[in-house]
Amino acid sequence: MYKIFIVTIVLLAVQLSYAQDSIKYADATTLMMVGKAKTTDSIYQRIDSVEAKEMPQAVKNLAKQSAGIAILFETNSRIIRAKWDLPKEVYLHNMTPDAHSGLDLYCFKAGKWQFVSIGRVAPGINQNQIIVQNMDSSLKQFMLYLPLYNGVSQLQIGVQQNATINKPTKPAVNTARRIVVYGSSVVQGASASRAGMAYPAILQRRTGFDWINLGFSGSAKMEMPLAKYLATVPADCYVLDCIPNPSPEEISERSYPFIKYLHEQQPAIPIVLVETIFRQNGLWDQQVGNTVKRQNEEIRKTYERLKKEGVKNIYYLETDKLIGNDHEATIDGIHLTDLGFTRMADAVLPVVKKALAEKK
Amino acid sequence: MYKIFIVTIVLLAVQLSYAQDSIKYADATTLMMVGKAKTTDSIYQRIDSVEAKEMPQAVKNLAKQSAGIAILFETNSRIIRAKWDLPKEVYLHNMTPDAHSGLDLYCFKAGKWQFVSIGRVAPGINQNQIIVQNMDSSLKQFMLYLPLYNGVSQLQIGVQQNATINKPTKPAVNTARRIVVYGSSVVQGASASRAGMAYPAILQRRTGFDWINLGFSGSAKMEMPLAKYLATVPADCYVLDCIPNPSPEEISERSYPFIKYLHEQQPAIPIVLVETIFRQNGLWDQQVGNTVKRQNEEIRKTYERLKKEGVKNIYYLETDKLIGNDHEATIDGIHLTDLGFTRMADAVLPVVKKALAEKK
Numbered sequence: 001m002y003k004i005f006i007v008t009i010v011l012l013a014v015q016l017s018y019a020q021d022s023i024k025y026a027d028a029t030t031l032m033m034v035g036k037a038k039t040t041d042s043i044y045q046r047i048d049s050v051e052a053k054e055m056p057q058a059v060k061n062l063a064k065q066s067a068g069i070a071i072l073f074e075t076n077s078r079i080i081r082a083k084w085d086l087p088k089e090v091y092l093h094n095m096t097p098d099a100h101s102g103l104d105l106y107c108f109k110a111g112k113w114q115f116v117s118i119g120r121v122a123p124g125i126n127q128n129q130i131i132v133q134n135m136d137s138s139l140k141q142f143m144l145y146l147p148l149y150n151g152v153s154q155l156q157i158g159v160q161q162n163a164t165i166n167k168p169t170k171p172a173v174n175t176a177r178r179i180v181v182y183g184s185s186v187v188q189g190a191s192a193s194r195a196g197m198a199y200p201a202i203l204q205r206r207t208g209f210d211w212i213n214l215g216f217s218g219s220a221k222m223e224m225p226l227a228k229y230l231a232t233v234p235a236d237c238y239v240l241d242c243i244p245n246p247s248p249e250e251i252s253e254r255s256y257p258f259i260k261y262l263h264e265q266q267p268a269i270p271i272v273l274v275e276t277i278f279r280q281n282g283l284w285d286q287q288v289g290n291t292v293k294r295q296n297e298e299i300r301k302t303y304e305r306l307k308k309e310g311v312k313n314i315y316y317l318e319t320d321k322l323i324g325n326d327h328e329a330t331i332d333g334i335h336l337t338d339l340g341f342t343r344m345a346d347a348v349l350p351v352v353k354k355a356l357a358e359k360k
Numbered sequence: 361m362y363k364i365f366i367v368t369i370v371l372l373a374v375q376l377s378y379a380q381d382s383i384k385y386a387d388a389t390t391l392m393m394v395g396k397a398k399t400t401d402s403i404y405q406r407i408d409s410v411e412a413k414e415m416p417q418a419v420k421n422l423a424k425q426s427a428g429i430a431i432l433f434e435t436n437s438r439i440i441r442a443k444w445d446l447p448k449e450v451y452l453h454n455m456t457p458d459a460h461s462g463l464d465l466y467c468f469k470a471g472k473w474q475f476v477s478i479g480r481v482a483p484g485i486n487q488n489q490i491i492v493q494n495m496d497s498s499l500k501q502f503m504l505y506l507p508l509y510n511g512v513s514q515l516q517i518g519v520q521q522n523a524t525i526n527k528p529t530k531p532a533v534n535t536a537r538r539i540v541v542y543g544s545s546v547v548q549g550a551s552a553s554r555a556g557m558a559y560p561a562i563l564q565r566r567t568g569f570d571w572i573n574l575g576f577s578g579s580a581k582m583e584m585p586l587a588k589y590l591a592t593v594p595a596d597c598y599v600l601d602c603i604p605n606p607s608p609e610e611i612s613e614r615s616y617p618f619i620k621y622l623h624e625q626q627p628a629i630p631i632v633l634v635e636t637i638f639r640q641n642g643l644w645d646q647q648v649g650n651t652v653k654r655q656n657e658e659i660r661k662t663y664e665r666l667k668k669e670g671v672k673n674i675y676y677l678e679t680d681k682l683i684g685n686d687h688e689a690t691i692d693g694i695h696l697t698d699l700g701f702t703r704m705a706d707a708v709l710p711v712v713k714k715a716l717a718e719k720k
Binding site: 097102115117133135193284285338339342 | 451452453454455456457458462467474475476477478480481482483492493494495496551553554557640641643644645646647648687688690691692693697698699700702
């Protein structure tokens with residue numbers, strides 16, 4: 001009698017653990033997607049290939065990386081897994097594999113987005129990880145950020161066999177409110193520790209608006225095809241954080257026609273100009289320091305010219321307001337860490353809020 | 361005549377640029393070293409092989425990693441290069457190559473340590489990089505942190521041929537004032553963006569004292585050979601941040617004899633006990649959350665037992681004081697980013713200061 005009881009208990013335990021561990025997968029394309037400028041031919045890329053046609057090759061390539069894109073879903077599963085394939089293996093001296101190729105999971109809890117865990121990255125291109133397990137089985141809304149400096153060729157989200165997984169009924173990101181950020185590696189998210197710590201992602205969670213990451217590492221050089229594209233992206237505000245990449249001469253030549261065009265096409269949409277962060281190694285390398293100074297002088301000139309011409313809804317954020325003054329906000333003098341991105345988010349948010357508040 | 365003038369100018373310019381680019385190397389062993397518990401048989405490791413004999417194998421291996429060790433030197437060179445060899449290539453999903461295998465350079469300027477730049481890491485084991493160039497040629501004191509999660513088999517620091525490079529005449533780290541930190545991966549520096557952002561390194565710069573990094577990733581489990589070793593390390597204060605690794609049962613069993621022994625051997629040296637940071641994924645994973653809670657309950661019991669026995673110079677730092685409450689301080693729920701380490705440094709410093717102030 002006692003033996004039968006024990007055997008029954010063991011069998012029940014096995015069955016329960018099987019029920020927990022038996023996983024079904026939902027293709028992420030069936031769920032909700034945020035952080036996209038527009039729909040694209042290949043779903044996990046940032047700019048449609050046809051629309052990217054006139055852009056520089058470097059931008060075309062970087063537009064295939066999934067920075068800023070996230071999947072929203074609702075599930076009551078006690079476990080969340082993911083299988084995702086990377087188009088290629090990436091090595092970056094100044095980024096963690098989890099940031100350039102991993103997944104980053106948040107949950108909407110008591111009116112706020114809270115970090116849950118990550119989909120960590122093993123060497124190779126086929127990734128398959130438990131993100132979190134042993135949760136309670138209440139229905140929760142999750143946001144899963146995609147890799148910052150790599151692409152995703154396919155993504156499936158795994159939950160318990162008997163759990164539900166769906167698009168959220170009340171999405172906690174309002175895709176009708178859109179902040180479009182065009183910029184360099186700093187926008188794309190180098191060197192956040194994980195995808196959710198790039199500053200547009202931080203601000204997406206803080207505001208509940210949809211922040212669109214159009215950061216193109218080393219390649220945000222204000223070519224006209226980019227202005228033309230930006231003018232077609234639905235936006236409540238443009239943030240132009242594209243001063244780190246072009247030379248002072250390029251800024252002098254390109255920034256006025258670029259911004260002028262964007263403003264003429266979309267006169268009602270405010271534009272926030274952000275000076276380049278002061279490269280911290282430029283406080284020692286006199287050539288670097290001089291270049292940064294001249295970059296900011298050139299964008300300042302363009303800003304003042306536009307103001308003089310009567311453009312009202314243009315805002316300006318100076319370098320000394322961006323990342324604090326302890327010189328500890330970067331990994332390499334150039335790229336922000338989570339400490340730097342938190343400061344950057346603190347600096348950008350009030351200016352964007354002001355721009356939105358003053359919008360007619 | 362004009363032609364000769366031009367030729368002379370060109371020749372002079374070539375010679376000058378040659379003088380700038382022509383580099384001589386100083387072996388780092390001829391300079392000053394900080395962050396070392398004691399001298400060791402192999403100079404870039406943390407614990408002497410003979411002294412490590414009774415320690416667990418994992419600790420022995422990790423003691424060969426150079427976390428917390430830094431080279432101090434003075435030079436008037438306009439350029440600083442480094443050639444360093446790594447014993448092996450490392451892959452860590454949650455650390456940048458620059459952190460686990462790179463170099464991190466600071467300069468003492470106007471009474472403060474200021475970040476200069478890094479020795480970034482290329483794939484492979486033989487590294488050779490310009491760290492900074494185009495500086496002014498004033499005499500400066502530098503500190504170069506070694507890799508956090510790798511070793512160094514040799515290191516040479518390159519300066520201009522005509523520059524000086526020496527041990528600093530007035531070292532800005534006081535090696536007679538020593539804080540010895542024993543702990544887990546959090547102490548060793550996962551997941552700082554670079555070596556200087558591990559919290560013992562941050563506090564070394566803030567205090568000017570020598571902070572000794574005895575962080576052993578995953579392996580700070582309070583075995584008695586570690587207590588015996590710690591008791592022989594010259595210290596003004598011990599910080600025991602070793603609760604993340606042992607199980608609640610191990611803490612219950614080991615923490616009292618470990619701390620009791622250390623205190624009996626060194627009754628005048630204050631001990632700061634640090635609870636484990638609350639694993640942020642443990643706010644979701646109920647098993648993880650429960651374990652963390654029990655770990656901290658067990659160390660608390662030991663602390664209270666020692667206080668009851670009349671041990672006065674023992675201090676206690678609670679988990680909710682360590683890394684803020686926005687849940688954004690980690691890369692993976694477990695390991696701190698620069699944001700987390702900055703908060704951790706803010707939390708640990710006042711307790712250590714209090715301990716030092718109350719020391720008889």
